Amino acid sequence: MLAIILIGIVLLALVGTVVGVRRKGLRRPDSPPPTVSPPLSEVETPPSVAGETSAQPRTAPAPELDGTALVEEAPPNYKERLGRSRGLFASLRSRVGSGRVDAAALEDLEAALLGADVGVSTTDHVLEIIRTKAAAGELDDASDLLGALRTELLAILAEGPDGPIDRRLDYAASPGRVPVWLFVGVNGVGKTTTIGKLSARESGEGRTVLLAAGDTFRAAAADQLAMWAERTGAEVVRGAEGGDPSSVVFDAIQRAGARGADLVLADTAGRLHTKVNLVEELKKVRRVADREPGEVIEVLLVLDGTTGQNAVAQAREFSEAVGATGVVLTKLDGTARGGVVVAIQRELGLPVKLVGLGEGAGDLVDFDPESFVDALLEP
Amino acid sequence: MFDALSDRLDRIASKLKSRGRLSEADLEEALKEIRTALLEADVELGVVRSFLDGVRARLGGVELSKAITPGQQVIKAVHEELIRILGGESLKITYASRPPTVILLAGLQGAGKTTTAAKLARWFKAQGRNPLLVAADLQRPAAVEQLRVLGDQAGVSVFSEPTDPVKVAAAGLEEARRLGRDVMIVDTAGRLAIDSALMDEVRNVSGAVRPDYTFLVIDAMTGQDAVATASAFHEALALDGVILTKLDGDARGGAALSVKEVVGRPIAFASVGEKLDDLELFHPDRMADRILGMGDMLSLIEQAEKTMDAEVVAKSASKMLSGGFDLEDFVAQLGQIRKMGSLGGLMRMMPGMSKEMRQAADSVDDREIDRIEGIVNSMTPAERRDPSLIDGNRRRRIAAGAGRSIQDINQLLNQFRQMQKMMKQMGGGGMPGMSGKGPKGRLGMARQMMKGGADLDELKAAMGGPNPGAGLPAELTAFKSQGAAPAPRGGSKNKKKKGGRVTPPKGR
Numbered sequence: 009m010l011a012i013i014l015i016g017i018v019l020l021a022l023v024g025t026v027v028g029v030r031r032k033g034l035r036r037p038d039s040p041p042p043t044v045s046p047p048l049s050e051v052e053t054p055p056s057v058a059g060e061t062s063a064q065p066r067t068a069p070a071p072e073l074d075g076t077a078l079v080e081e082a083p084p085n086y087k088e089r090l091g092r093s094r095g096l097f098a099s100l101r102s103r104v105g106s107g108r109v110d111a112a113a114l115e116d117l118e119a120a121l122l123g124a125d126v127g128v129s130t131t132d133h134v135l136e137i138i139r140t141k142a143a144a145g146e147l148d149d150a151s152d153l154l155g156a157l158r159t160e161l162l163a164i165l166a167e168g169p170d171g172p173i174d175r176r177l178d179y180a181a182s183p184g185r186v187p188v189w190l191f192v193g194v195n196g197v198g199k200t201t202t203i204g205k206l207s208a209r210e211s212g213e214g215r216t217v218l219l220a221a222g223d224t225f226r227a228a229a230a231d232q233l234a235m236w237a238e239r240t241g242a243e244v245v246r247g248a249e250g251g252d253p254s255s256v257v258f259d260a261i262q263r264a265g266a267r268g269a270d271l272v273l274a275d276t277a278g279r280l281h282t283k284v285n286l287v288e289e290l291k292k293v294r295r296v297a298d299r300e301p302g303e304v305i306e307v308l309l310v311l312d313g314t315t316g317q318n319a320v321a322q323a324r325e326f327s328e329a330v331g332a333t334g335v336v337l338t339k340l341d342g343t344a345r346g347g348v349v350v351a352i353q354r355e356l357g358l359p360v361k362l363v364g365l366g367e368g369a370g371d372l373v374d375f376d377p378e379s380f381v382d383a384l385l386e387p
Numbered sequence: 388m389f390d391a392l393s394d395r396l397d398r399i400a401s402k403l404k405s406r407g408r409l410s411e412a413d414l415e416e417a418l419k420e421i422r423t424a425l426l427e428a429d430v431e432l433g434v435v436r437s438f439l440d441g442v443r444a445r446l447g448g449v450e451l452s453k454a455i456t457p458g459q460q461v462i463k464a465v466h467e468e469l470i471r472i473l474g475g476e477s478l479k480i481t482y483a484s485r486p487p488t489v490i491l492l493a494g495l496q497g498a499g500k501t502t503t504a505a506k507l508a509r510w511f512k513a514q515g516r517n518p519l520l521v522a523a524d525l526q527r528p529a530a531v532e533q534l535r536v537l538g539d540q541a542g543v544s545v546f547s548e549p550t551d552p553v554k555v556a557a558a559g560l561e562e563a564r565r566l567g568r569d570v571m572i573v574d575t576a577g578r579l580a581i582d583s584a585l586m587d588e589v590r591n592v593s594g595a596v597r598p599d600y601t602f603l604v605i606d607a608m609t610g611q612d613a614v615a616t617a618s619a620f621h622e623a624l625a626l627d628g629v630i631l632t633k634l635d636g637d638a639r640g641g642a643a644l645s646v647k648e649v650v651g652r653p654i655a656f657a658s659v660g661e662k663l664d665d666l667e668l669f670h671p672d673r674m675a676d677r678i679l680g681m682g683d684m685l686s687l688i689e690q691a692e693k694t695m696d697a698e699v700v701a702k703s704a705s706k707m708l709s710g711g712f713d714l715e716d717f718v719a720q721l722g723q724i725r726k727m728g729s730l731g732g733l734m735r736m737m738p739g740m741s742k743e744m745r746q747a748a749d750s751v752d753d754r755e756i757d758r759i760e761g762i763v764n765s766m767t768p769a770e771r772r773d774p775s776l777i778d779g780n781r782r783r784r785i786a787a788g789a790g791r792s793i794q795d796i797n798q799l800l801n802q803f804r805q806m807q808k809m810m811k812q813m814g815g816g817g818m819p820g821m822s823g824k825g826p827k828g829r830l831g832m833a834r835q836m837m838k839g840g841a842d843l844d845e846l847k848a849a850m851g852g853p854n855p856g857a858g859l860p861a862e863l864t865a866f867k868s869q870g871a872a873p874a875p876r877g878g879s880k881n882k883k884k885k886g887g888r889v890t891p892p893k894g895r
Contacts, residue, residue: 094612094615119432122426122432122611123431123432123611124611125429125610125611125612127426127427128423128426128427194608194633194636195497195499195633195661196496196497196498196499196606196633197497198496198497204528225661226533227532227533227534227536227537227540228529228530228532228533228535228536229529229533231528231529231532231533232527232528232529232530232533234529235528235529236528249536280633280635280636280637281636281637282635282636282637283635312497312606312608314495314606314609314610314612314616315606315608315609315610316429316608316609316610316611316638316641316642317427317428317429317610317639318429318608318636318637318638318639319608319610321637321638339495339496339497339579341579342495342579342580342581342612342616343579343580343581343612343615343616344610344611344612348610367496367526367527
């Protein structure tokens with residue numbers, strides 16, 4: 009033990025000789041003292057904006073201020089939206105009806121799972137189970153293979169370390185406490201957009217939602233969230249750019265308590281899990297949010313559906329740091345299949361609770377394992 | 388955590404028979420390990436297959452070297468092949484004869500286009516150019532505002548108007564000409580490659596401004612989908628290059644290899660942080676190391692720069708090498724280790740750390756450091772400066788003060804003495820240098836350490852370390868035997884490298 013520390017010090021010394029005396033100010037700027045921000049229920053338009061167009065409607069209809077109108081649209085169909093044009097399972101599916109399960113079929117199966125980002129470890133695990141079944145003569149055709157695969161994937165998704173997985177989102181805090189959902193994740197995954205969509209959904213179901221603009225680092229992040237607040241009829245609490253995120257979240261919770269809001273959705277700045285100081289900052293945000301009257305009842309890790317195996321590392325680190333309770337898997341309307349969440353559930357027991365299927369306010373659905381697996385197995 | 392390829396190959400290296408030529412069976416076994424490593428690094432399966440074919444061709448029937456083990460020979464071949472593919476033809480920015488030179492950025496949502504646009508503006512400005520930023524992402528709420536704020540920080544003006552992306556781009560071009568700007572950087576909205584309407588839109592934006600350079604901005608953590616996305620964008624826009632973002636994370640970045648193979652255009656830039664100056668030229672050799680999980684010394688340096696108090700460390704370092712390192716310095720260094728975060732993380736980034744060492748490092752926690760600090764704090768300043776003063780009586784006192792046993796004190800003092808000896812030896816070998824070609828150069832530092840490598844082994848054995856006799860992985864002792872360390876040039880990170888670089892423009 010001591011040996012390792014000593015070796016570490018020596019390594020550090022070596023590194024230090026190169027680092028030199030030069031100081032690179034590479035930390036984030038020290039947060040200015042937190043300003044208590046008056047809560048806003050409308051967008052504060054910064055003067056320098058030369059006018060942004062209202063978003064061109066894409067796949068979702070133009071957002072309206074009345075939250076209820078947004079969710080009266082039929083929620084996006086999982087199958088329709090999930091990108092399938094990569095033909096991952098085409099090769100295996102073409103073997104259906106051949107009445108044979110051979111090494112080539114198993115190779116196709118492996119390639120397809122890997123292509124879906126399931127990862128080497130979980131793919132090997134699943135293949136082993138299927139190989140055993142095949143060897144026992146239980147599988148006669150590629151269609152049986154697919155069936156067995158489906159069963160196995162669903163089995164993984166159904167079980168957690170403490171029994172069956174519960175994917176329900178928690179809405180109820182202890183009596184007298186304000187329920188808080190904290191959104192965490194690396195840069196660019198879709199935290200702010202997800203909060204916007206949830207704001208639409210929850211408002212549509214009659215809940216008063218308050219948004220906390222806890223991303224005080226990214227340029228115009230609070231503006232972005234404020235626009236969602238306006239669209240969805242929610243209140244937003246924001247602070248000074250470069251300010252302390254914990255104090256913004258705290259202010260938001262106070263405000264929510266005063267107003268009797270049902271739910272606080274707290275945004276945070278994207279941060280790579282490898283950045284120790286930023287992870288420490290996030291831990292502090294969680295601690296502050298968990299102080300009376302707030303209670304953090306969901307910590308949702310937002311993962312980009314196009315991410316590869318690094319998602320496992322992200323899940324592990326964020327879980328360890330702030331105790332993630334669930335995953336929001338975004339951008340599943342593209343060609344990526346998001347298979348890495350199977351590995352994440354298998355290795356960490358962390359369940360996906362929500363899936364993002366586009367940039368529109370209605371493009372959010374509850375995670376349904378069967379729909380997910382069916383879409384994953386599509387050609 | 389993924390095993391480094393070197394660990395994997397270590398395991399099968401003993402099985403590889405080192406006589407004559409590499410047998411087909413041996414080669415296949417090695418390639419299998421490499422396949423797993425590449426897949427875990429998110430290299431796309433098809434790309435892995437063709438890559439391995441390339442390695443197979445390189446190594447098939449090749450005479451085995453006497454100096455290195457077959458495993459190492461395979462790694463070398465893989466490493467070289469990776470660098471070859473990732474590097475190759477470099478992207479030279481040649482400026483348009485009729486300004487402005489137009490740069491178009493495209494990619495999926497969240498890849499980092501807007502931030503990259505601002506970073507590029509800053510980069511061009513540093514090259515003496517006068518860029519204009521055009522905010523053509525009218526889809527994402529506050530995207531224009533974001534670019535304005537960043538442009539402000541970079542000291543570059545931003546043009547936008549609330550019309551539509553194609554009109555904005557065209558108007559931006561006119562504006563750039565009117566203002567006499569020589570570079571124009573167009574940020575576009577993130578879009579799915581399978582969204583035909585939006586792909587048409589970006590094609591039209593491209594048509595409106597006829598970019599001199601179109602870059603695909605792609606996240607280094609992208610998985611198997613990278614190929615599909617890159618091909619689609621390439622087909623739509625005829626990419627000139629790729630910019631890889633978020634390389635400051637620990638994603639292995641196999642997407643880089645996939646995209647390079649499929650698009651065939653250079654990876655021009657690497658984004659390595661959230662600040663505006665965190666954009667650098669792409670280094671194929673660093674990327675090759677990273678994909679193979681071989682540790683990235685330079686990232687280690689950079690992370691250290693960011694978190695350590697450089698002055699404290701540098702002062703201690705010079706004292707270490709001159710033999711003047713005392714327990715005061717030691718405790719100061721412990722503080723630095725704490726700041727850097729996990730010791731495991733530090734170890735992970737050092738090449739040549741065996742799995743056992745890394746695992747041991749991972750299990751070190753802050754309490755260990757507390758305990759050591761407790762012991763040193765119970766010493767008088769004189770004792771810290773000169774531990775040889777510490778006789779039996781003093782040891783008893785220190786043990787009592789720190790709440791530890793005399794054995795603990797003895798152990799610390801013995802090992803500290805060993806460490807001092809070793810450091811002095813290394814100091815005698817000259818200042819470790821950073822430059823040099825390829826992995827050897829980067830490992831030059833590790834090799835410098837390994838020159839006292841025998842001592843490191845002795846040290847571990849003497850300490851009854853986690854695995855007495857485990858020693859260092861074969862690779863490093865082999866590198867040692869391959870020749871003298873390259874002449875160290877103190878602290879320089881500038882490497883004259885061929886391939887995979889954007890050459891700064893000559894003045895026009």
